[in-house]
Amino acid sequence: MTTTPTDFQHWASLHQQRIEAQLQAVLPSAEVAPQRLHQAMRYAALGGGKRVRPLLAFAAGEITRADAGRVALAGAAVELIHAYSLVHDDLPCMDDDMLRRGKPACHVEFDEATALLVGDALHSLAFHLLADYRLADDLSVQLEMVKLLATAAGSRGMAGGQAIDLAAVGANLTLPELEFMHIHKTGALIRAAMLLGARCGTALATAELGQLDHFAKYIGLAFQVVDDVLDTEATTATLGKTAGKDEKNNKPTYVSIMGVTEAKRLAGELRRDALAALDGFGERALRLRQLADFIVLRKF
Amino acid sequence: MTTTPTDFQHWASLHQQRIEAQLQAVLPSAEVAPQRLHQAMRYAALGGGKRVRPLLAFAAGEITRADAGRVALAGAAVELIHAYSLVHDDLPCMDDDMLRRGKPACHVEFDEATALLVGDALHSLAFHLLADYRLADDLSVQLEMVKLLATAAGSRGMAGGQAIDLAAVGANLTLPELEFMHIHKTGALIRAAMLLGARCGTALATAELGQLDHFAKYIGLAFQVVDDVLDTEATTATLGKTAGKDEKNNKPTYVSIMGVTEAKRLAGELRRDALAALDGFGERALRLRQLADFIVLRKF
Numbered sequence: 001m002t003t004t005p006t007d008f009q010h011w012a013s014l015h016q017q018r019i020e021a022q023l024q025a026v027l028p029s030a031e032v033a034p035q036r037l038h039q040a041m042r043y044a045a046l047g048g049g050k051r052v053r054p055l056l057a058f059a060a061g062e063i064t065r066a067d068a069g070r071v072a073l074a075g076a077a078v079e080l081i082h083a084y085s086l087v088h089d090d091l092p093c094m095d096d097d098m099l100r101r102g103k104p105a106c107h108v109e110f111d112e113a114t115a116l117l118v119g120d121a122l123h124s125l126a127f128h129l130l131a132d133y134r135l136a137d138d139l140s141v142q143l144e145m146v147k148l149l150a151t152a153a154g155s156r157g158m159a160g161g162q163a164i165d166l167a168a169v170g171a172n173l174t175l176p177e178l179e180f181m182h183i184h185k186t187g188a189l190i191r192a193a194m195l196l197g198a199r200c201g202t203a204l205a206t207a208e209l210g211q212l213d214h215f216a217k218y219i220g221l222a223f224q225v226v227d228d229v230l231d232t233e234a235t236t237a238t239l240g241k242t243a244g245k246d247e248k249n250n251k252p253t254y255v256s257i258m259g260v261t262e263a264k265r266l267a268g269e270l271r272r273d274a275l276a277a278l279d280g281f282g283e284r285a286l287r288l289r290q291l292a293d294f295i296v297l298r299k300f
Numbered sequence: 301m302t303t304t305p306t307d308f309q310h311w312a313s314l315h316q317q318r319i320e321a322q323l324q325a326v327l328p329s330a331e332v333a334p335q336r337l338h339q340a341m342r343y344a345a346l347g348g349g350k351r352v353r354p355l356l357a358f359a360a361g362e363i364t365r366a367d368a369g370r371v372a373l374a375g376a377a378v379e380l381i382h383a384y385s386l387v388h389d390d391l392p393c394m395d396d397d398m399l400r401r402g403k404p405a406c407h408v409e410f411d412e413a414t415a416l417l418v419g420d421a422l423h424s425l426a427f428h429l430l431a432d433y434r435l436a437d438d439l440s441v442q443l444e445m446v447k448l449l450a451t452a453a454g455s456r457g458m459a460g461g462q463a464i465d466l467a468a469v470g471a472n473l474t475l476p477e478l479e480f481m482h483i484h485k486t487g488a489l490i491r492a493a494m495l496l497g498a499r500c501g502t503a504l505a506t507a508e509l510g511q512l513d514h515f516a517k518y519i520g521l522a523f524q525v526v527d528d529v530l531d532t533e534a535t536t537a538t539l540g541k542t543a544g545k546d547e548k549n550n551k552p553t554y555v556s557i558m559g560v561t562e563a564k565r566l567a568g569e570l571r572r573d574a575l576a577a578l579d580g581f582g583e584r585a586l587r588l589r590q591l592a593d594f595i596v597l598r599k600f
Contacts, residue, residue, distance in 0.1 A: 011519060015394060026503065028455055028456065032456075033460070033464070034455070034460045034461065034467070036465050037455055037459070038455060038465035038466065041455060084420075084422075088416055089418060091393075092390075093411075093412035093413045093416060094413050094416065097346050111393075112393035113393045113394050113466050114466070116388055116391065116393060116394065116416075117455075117459050117462055117463050117466075119420070119452050120384075120385075120388060120419070120423065120453075121459040121461045123420065123422070123423055123424070123452040124450045124451075124452070124454035124455070124457075124459065125454055125455070127427045127449075127450040128447060128450035128451060128454060130446070131363040131443045131447035131450060132445070137443075139439035140439055142443060143431045143439060143442060143443065143446075145432070146427060146431035146432070146446055147428060147431035147432050149427075150424045150425070150427040150428035150431060151424075153420075153429060154421050154424035154425055154426040154428060155328055155334070155337055155338060155341060155389035155417075155421035155424070155425070156332075157424075158358075159337070159420045159421040159424065160333070160334045160337060162417055162420070163334040163336065163337035163360065163414065163417050164334050166413050166414070166417075167334070167336065174406055217533050237343075241455060252387065266541035276360075281505070295504070
């Protein structure tokens with residue numbers, strides 16, 4: 001493998017721009033009625049974020065030689081679900097956070113009712129994308145993609161993870177309980193991003209899908225462990241969201257359960273497990289391997 | 301047409317039971333984790349409501365000789381979108397209502413954060429249904445159904461209508477502006493219910509789809525006019541939701557703009573227009589005609 005960090009930076013930057021352009025194109029114009037809602041949807045979904053989920057979709061799409069135009073749409077759908085969840089999460093009745101991606105949260109910049117509707121409308125728009133464009137040669141595969149995203153976003157996926165998170169405030173979770181929460185709260189959508197990206201291309205054998213699933217599980221958990229470490233160690237300025245809020249909100253984290261040193265060790269271990277799951281894919285998994293490093297070694 | 305009110309009551313009751321059973325079957329069990337979220341989803345979606353949208357789906361499905369099992373699933377998907385919108389509407393940052401379908405609103409019975417997640421999870425579940433079962437012989441039609449529901453629920457449909465509604469509080473709307481709001485807020489989902497029901501069966505000619513569209517538009521507006529009249533004239537006990545809240549919330553309504561007498565006259569006119577749109581369908585539109593009467597003549 002002859003690749004350099006510079007090469008990955010270039011790839012990531014190109015694909016981040018591609019997703020930004022895709023979101024720009026599919027979000028209704030702020031000139032179209034209801035203007036304020038559309039303006040707020042664009043505020044919440046554009047111009048920020050590392051776009052980790054779409055990058056994972058592109059990287060998984062390289063394994064199945066997927067058309068990048070299709071993956072951009074599938075990745076944008078996943079990112080819209082992610083963006084809606086952030087808007088709803090930041091609301092006063094949830095995490096009550098004022099800051100997101102270095103800007104005032106949507107309900108601060110607009111108002112609570114608008115933010116609620118922004119989340120709802122981004123949520124619908126994600127499914128609109130998955131149905132409005134041809135994303136797979138076989139339409140039954142495309143319907144499976146709709147189902148996959150609905151499952152990942154729903155009560156046995158992301159929304160369910162949020163509910164478990166709510167119930168965990170102030171509780172003493174065990175490590176398996178914390179893992180169960182994160183597999184739902186962030187893991188489900190990360191897994192969906194990868195599988196949707198892969199589904200845009202040639203069919204994978206069941207064993208290969210299983211390997212991707214393992215990678216998604218490990219990298220999703222690693223992502224969360226690193227998030228918890230950063231929430232402790234980084235500043236609000238570098239994070240672009242409020243630092244130290246898990247402790248303030250009395251939320252159980254990997255750091256609160258095992259301490260920073262052990263959490264960092266766990267992140268490294270999860271990275272090794274994630275990389276091992278890609279062994280059978282050879283060069284096709286180059287970008288996934290680099291993304292694993294990006295996710296675990298990131299400083300913000 | 302040899303039909304009696306009793307016959308319609310029987311048909312409506314049978315199909316309301318069928319939708320209730322369908323929702324029972326597709327909503328996750330309250331025994332499955334996260335239990336409290338699933339319990340709250342069932343609380344919000346089961347055991348209440350007139351199920352007008354699913355009834356419209358069944359009635360439109362009779363025009364295309366659709367399989368009733370398929371229509372039950374499509375109708376349940378629409379009803380889940382409707383149920384999510386009620387849960388979010390009742391939240392303190394929106395209409396701040398304590399009562400829904402004769403019971404405490406979801407955020408009162410549970411809590412605000414749970415109600416927010418209930419709405420989100422019901423929203424995802426609706427799309428899950430449309431992708432998880434075979435609803436049309438032609439899969440491209442089924443993907444169009446997904447797109448149709450996403451459009452109807454989104455920023456240029458129901459969620460957009462809510463945003464227009466928010467902006468209208470305390471404003472002096474003209475009749476066309478009020479109509480524009482309701483075509484989005486309630487009309488889009490009523491139209492989607494009918495088109496989804498019809499799409500479960502044989503294909504309709506473009507002209508026939510246009511007629512159904514006209515019916516949906518008129519009956520959706522009639523529905524809203526009657527709602528506004530009932531909000532003025534009925535009691536909280538018979539409505540099962542807080543009466544008089546439009547006036548309290550300083551919301552423009554058909555009654556506030558044109559008075560009760562004129563609003564009742566308008567409802568009758570919209571009913572006639574709706575029925576006229578069905579002229580070409582003959583006996584196949586019997587249930588739609590009866591539903592038009594049910595919607596306009598209902599007392600609660």
